[in-house]
Amino acid sequence: MAYRAPVADIAFALRHAAGFAQAREDGIYDLDDETLDAVLEESGRFATDVIAPLNRVGDTHGTPFRDGTVTTPPGWKEAYRDWAAAGWNGLAAPADWGGQGLPHAVNAACIEMWNSASMAFGIGPVLTMAAINALARHGSDELKQTYLPKLVSGEWMGTMQLTEPQAGSDVGALRARAERAPDGTYRITGSKIFITYGEHDLTDNIIHFVLARLPDAPPGTRGISLFLVPKFLPDPSGAPGKRNDVRAHSVEHKLGIHASPTCTMVYGDNGGATGFLIGEENRGMACMFTMMNEARLAVALQGVAIAETATQQAIDYARDRKQGRATAAPAAQSAPIIDHPDVRRMLTTMRGLTRAARAICYATAVAIDRSHAANDEAARKAAHERASLLTPVAKAFATDIGSEVASLGVQVHGGMGYIEETGAAQHFRDARIAQIYEGTNGIQAIDLVTRKLPMSGGAAVGGYLDELRETVDNVKAANDPAFGATGARLGEAVEELARATAWLLQKLDHEPDAALAGATPYLRLFGLAAGGCMLADEALAALRLADGVHAPARVALARFFAENVAIAASGLAATVTEGAGAIPPAAAFG
Numbered sequence: 001m002a003y004r005a006p007v008a009d010i011a012f013a014l015r016h017a018a019g020f021a022q023a024r025e026d027g028i029y030d031l032d033d034e035t036l037d038a039v040l041e042e043s044g045r046f047a048t049d050v051i052a053p054l055n056r057v058g059d060t061h062g063t064p065f066r067d068g069t070v071t072t073p074p075g076w077k078e079a080y081r082d083w084a085a086a087g088w089n090g091l092a093a094p095a096d097w098g099g100q101g102l103p104h105a106v107n108a109a110c111i112e113m114w115n116s117a118s119m120a121f122g123i124g125p126v127l128t129m130a131a132i133n134a135l136a137r138h139g140s141d142e143l144k145q146t147y148l149p150k151l152v153s154g155e156w157m158g159t160m161q162l163t164e165p166q167a168g169s170d171v172g173a174l175r176a177r178a179e180r181a182p183d184g185t186y187r188i189t190g191s192k193i194f195i196t197y198g199e200h201d202l203t204d205n206i207i208h209f210v211l212a213r214l215p216d217a218p219p220g221t222r223g224i225s226l227f228l229v230p231k232f233l234p235d236p237s238g239a240p241g242k243r244n245d246v247r248a249h250s251v252e253h254k255l256g257i258h259a260s261p262t263c264t265m266v267y268g269d270n271g272g273a274t275g276f277l278i279g280e281e282n283r284g285m286a287c288m289f290t291m292m293n294e295a296r297l298a299v300a301l302q303g304v305a306i307a308e309t310a311t312q313q314a315i316d317y318a319r320d321r322k323q324g325r326a327t328a329a330p331a332a333q334s335a336p337i338i339d340h341p342d343v344r345r346m347l348t349t350m351r352g353l354t355r356a357a358r359a360i361c362y363a364t365a366v367a368i369d370r371s372h373a374a375n376d377e378a379a380r381k382a383a384h385e386r387a388s389l390l391t392p393v394a395k396a397f398a399t400d401i402g403s404e405v406a407s408l409g410v411q412v413h414g415g416m417g418y419i420e421e422t423g424a425a426q427h428f429r430d431a432r433i434a435q436i437y438e439g440t441n442g443i444q445a446i447d448l449v450t451r452k453l454p455m456s457g458g459a460a461v462g463g464y465l466d467e468l469r470e471t472v473d474n475v476k477a478a479n480d481p482a483f484g485a486t487g488a489r490l491g492e493a494v495e496e497l498a499r500a501t502a503w504l505l506q507k508l509d510h511e512p513d514a515a516l517a518g519a520t521p522y523l524r525l526f527g528l529a530a531g532g533c534m535l536a537d538e539a540l541a542a543l544r545l546a547d548g549v550h551a552p553a554r555v556a557l558a559r560f561f562a563e564n565v566a567i568a569a570s571g572l573a574a575t576v577t578e579g580a581g582a583i584p585p586a587a588a589f590g
């Protein structure tokens with residue numbers, strides 16, 4: 001079965017787990033329920049009816065590369081054109097530049113749906129959206145006027161170019177060069193690898209956002225500048241004009257997202273591509289961070305997206321496929337595999353992890369909206385810190401579970417999961433990259449521990465822990481037997497998280513290696529405790545709304561997660577605080 005956008009679940013998570021409803025009460029949003037539901041419905045319809053049917057053809061066709069050009073799979077150009085014409089590209093873009101100025105949280109929900117329908121389709125626009133953000137925030141008026149309207153409308157797409165062979169996680173090692181030209185522009189030379197949608201035929205111009213180094217730049221990340229480099233330099237009427245000195249040299253063959261062209265880019269065959277500085281010289285990383293933070297959340301949503309579609313497909317398959325006998329059934333009667341407790345354990349784990357990750361991602365988006373729209377400086381700062389704290393958790397937790405859930409999806413299908421025609425294998429292959437690009441998940445964990453925990457002397461994470469404790473108290477106060485041990489298990493998970501947090505904050509200064517070694521299990525612990533509490537928030541909201549249809553299922557899912565998944569918290573906390581010493585030195589590997 002193809003993907004069906006779970007609009008009602010998405011809307012519920014947004015309102016009740018991620019804090020959208022509360023944020024609206026606080027005046028952050030000026031968006032009524034009807035409009036919110038209509039946007040989500042329409043986005044879900046487009047994802048389900050237009051994009052999802054292209055997912056398989058994208059996987060099998062890939063993006064052939066010939067004579068420097070990339071051909072996207074059949075149907076993709078038309079789908080992209082219709083998608084852009086419907087205004088989806090500019091959903092959260094500033095109204096001044098032709099966007100609709102809707103909240104990031106609403107855009108996040110839409111990004112999830114498009115990526116569920118096809119991750120290879122969804123990743124392209126996400127980079128354009130990130131580019132719009134960086135240009136709107138840091139670009140000169142002239143650059144904004146020339147490029148923003150076309151990027152916002154989706155007439156042109158953007159790329160994000162950091163990576164070089166020697167500069168992956170270590171962006172500061174990049175060598176692409178930018179020379180000042182007498183006319184105030186720059187000449188860009190060098191090469192970039194692994195550039196998503198670096199070349200394609202979806203739009204008639206591509207706007208590259210490229211990091212490069214000036215000849216007199218200081219070493220490392222303090223000597224990097226950001227340049228806008230169009231594939232075609234706009235002519236006086238604004239239409240694509242002279243071809244710039246940049247080309248795609250090749251397209252990678254890769255494990256998944258086959259329909260997303262991953263290009264090696266070459267700059268300066270003929271003396272250097274014309275580039276336009278964004279922001280100030282040597283301050284490119286600050287601009288790039290504007291782009292990367294947006295892209296990180298979008299990649300996090302890809303994890304949720306692939307987990308959702310894999311879960312839907314596995315549930316459908318488990319209802320149909322008959323094998324073995326259910327314990328209560330007559331001897332000769334073979335049962336649908338969904339009747340077997342082990343299969344239901346897999347399916348419930350898939351659903352719980354997906355919804356927990358979704359809630360974390362949406363909460364991050366709501367925090368971003370608050371950081372822009374809260375009405376006093378202190379509230380904006382607190383929201384900015386919340387978004388900064390949650391972004392690495394969203395990125396790494398959601399993409400880790402994306403792969404795990406897709407893997408469980410293969411398992412539910414048995415042998416057929418390993419055979420391409422079911423599509424379960426494609427989800428598994430597609431999901432894997434999200435753990436790597438936009439900063440590997442290891443780098444996210446390090447960011448969380450070394451930069452985010454110490455924010456405001458630990459007060460940012462401390463405040464978040466207090467909110468999680470509130471949820472635990474609310475579950476206990478509900479005193480509903482259907483919650484089973486949810487309150488107790490979540491309480492333990494939150495206290496283990498608090499204990500590991502305190503330990504890391506204490507180690508950071510004096511034993512950084514111990515803190516770094518515990519970063520990945522710590523991030524997982526964070527995701528389980530936060531995700532578990534958010535599922536409980538959803539369940540409590542459903543009970544409050546006396547939603548007789550959904551409340552029992554939401555309570556049951558929160559309980560399953562607390563008792564079967566978040567229960568790993570104590571082991572993870574012990575790994576953080578006691579496990580580092582057992583990691584051997586490099587020499588021990590022979």
Ligand SMILES: Cc1cc2nc3c(=O)[nH]c(=O)nc-3n(C[C@H](O)[C@H](O)[C@H](O)COP(=O)(O)OP(=O)(O)OC[C@H]3O[C@@H](n4cnc5c(N)ncnc54)[C@H](O)[C@@H]3O)c2cc1C
Nearest residue numbers: 160161162163168169194195196262437438439440442443
């Ligand atoms: C399909 C695809 C699309 C991509 N799209 C883009 C794009 O559009 N634009 C772009 O600029 N790049 C893009 N990339 C590149 C991607 O962002 C990098 O691959 C990623 O940042 C990791 O860099 P790397 O591959 O050099 O791995 P490395 O940095 O070599 O990392 C290898 C391993 O070492 C670990 N590691 C590295 N440094 C540290 C450290 N200091 N501490 C602890 N562990 C560390 C990493 O976590 C990882 O597990 C893409 C890559 C792929 C495969």
